[in-house]
């Protein structure tokens with residue numbers, strides 16, 4: 352962050368354009384491997400923040416052969432800069448520096464490797480990720496994200512980021528023999544401030560809800576299991592048929608809605624036969640990692656004068672412009688550490704993308720620009736948007752869910768063995784309280800110095816009758832009334848289990864304990880969670 356993300360305005364004739372490559376592609380070594388892309392693009396010494404790539408498309412046929420072609424936008428993939436020159440001037444220009452810049456000869460594979468693959472790999476590790484295309488109408492957002500070429504004889508060929516991401520996910524899952532995968536997909540559009548399910552168009556105006564953990568989700572949206580790239584391509588095509596598009600002067604196939612594909616990857620450790628029967632299986636249970644990938648094709652901003660939109664088309668454009676303005680405001684607010692209120696609720700788009708704008712998500716933003724002279728104002732505005740976005744931090748945490756079934760079984764076994772010993776008579780938890788819904792959640796992000804940041808999650812008991820337990824905002828405030836021997840057992844069993852988890856995931860840990868637990872078992876879980884504090888404090 353800091354200097355490199357600030358546009359530099361230069362009006363001095365000492366600055367020359369020598370060395371600036373016009374719309375060229377990065378050297379092959381930059382794109383050589385996924386690993387390379389990751390180390391250059393997403394893992395620098397900065398704290399986590401939104402990463403921004405600019406992609407300049409080539410001139411289209413209709414744009415060729417007139418004044419429009421006068422070069423005003425210069426990209427330099429080597430230096431990751433875009434320079435925009437004022438028409439007719441050689442001395443008045445603005446230079447912007449981004450995380451990566453790709454010119455008109457960059458292929459779809461190049462764009463995927465630089466701007467998408469690192470996020471997809473993070474999703475496969477259990478993080479949330481967002482890949483979002485932004486830019487004026489006709490700049491190439493849909494081409495970058497959704498392009499699929501259908502070849503009658505050989506079947507479909509993947510081109511854009513969405514099918515490539517799906518291909519990457521299925522290939523990764525097929526090669527990973529130590530995990531079981533469950534992959535599902537949803538596809539929605541935000542059209543004129545209503546959310547529509549593109550895979551089930553009968554349902555209209557879906558509602559955005561906030562989960563108990565503060566996460567945002569769409570209530571009632573279809574989540575369809577996908578087992579292959581072909582499944583994904585079929586659903587994409589089905590959704591695209593239902594998406595709102597129209598002819599405008601600026602784009603023959605202009606999107607009139609924001610479209611979002613959500614791919615959810617759940618992965619679970621496969622237990623070997625030995626460990627399945629092992630008495631100490633708590634140590635081998637790794638739970639479920641859940642990564643959500645949001646692929647966002649924003650509708651393009653358009654000036655009504657230029658697009659010639661009227662009637663419904665004009666109303667659609669105004670609705671799109673309004674939500675993009677709201678997005679801009681949220682980005683500006685997030686980029687400014689002194690601003691405390693972020694107006695996420697100003698539009699459906701920003702409410703839905705709340706986590707992608709500085710929340711529990713790793714975000715890659717692609718700024719699509721057109722090279723034409725006519726669009727210079729729109730290009731400048733998109734580039735400035737990208738620069739602001741680079742200042743937005745993020746705090747993605749590993750979405751680790753303790754496998755409820757395993758946890759529940761272990762806890763019940765513990766409880767049954769207690770019953771056998773007849774020690775329940777001493778328990779301070781009443782018999783009538785044994786069946787409660789317990790939903791204890793502890794999000795435990797650890798900062799770069801290894802300190803535990805303050806816990807903000809509430810401990811909630813949905814239908815608790817546990818009079819013995821008192822719960823506060825912070826786990827330190829939790830006091831659970833259980834017997835000495837129960838605590839010892841928790842220390843011996845769960846402490847070891849959770850510490851194993853923590854050591855595997857040194858940076859951040861999220862542990863969820865929930866399900867229809869026995870009351871006394873829930874108490875143990877809380878107690879065991881509180882041991883995590885001790886672990887980090889000692890470190």
Ligand SMILES: Nc1ncnc2c1ncn2[C@@H]1O[C@H](COP(=O)(O)OP(=O)(O)OP(=O)(O)O)[C@@H](O)[C@H]1O
Nearest residue numbers: 408487488489490491492493494602605606650651
């Ligand atoms: N990198 C590229 N190479 C070749 N053609 C491109 C490229 N980018 C875009 N195009 C072409 O430009 C046209 C407009 O692109 P696209 O529809 O993706 O724009 P968009 O930004 O999604 O527009 P809107 O916001 O109006 O939906 C399409 O015909 C597309 O095929």
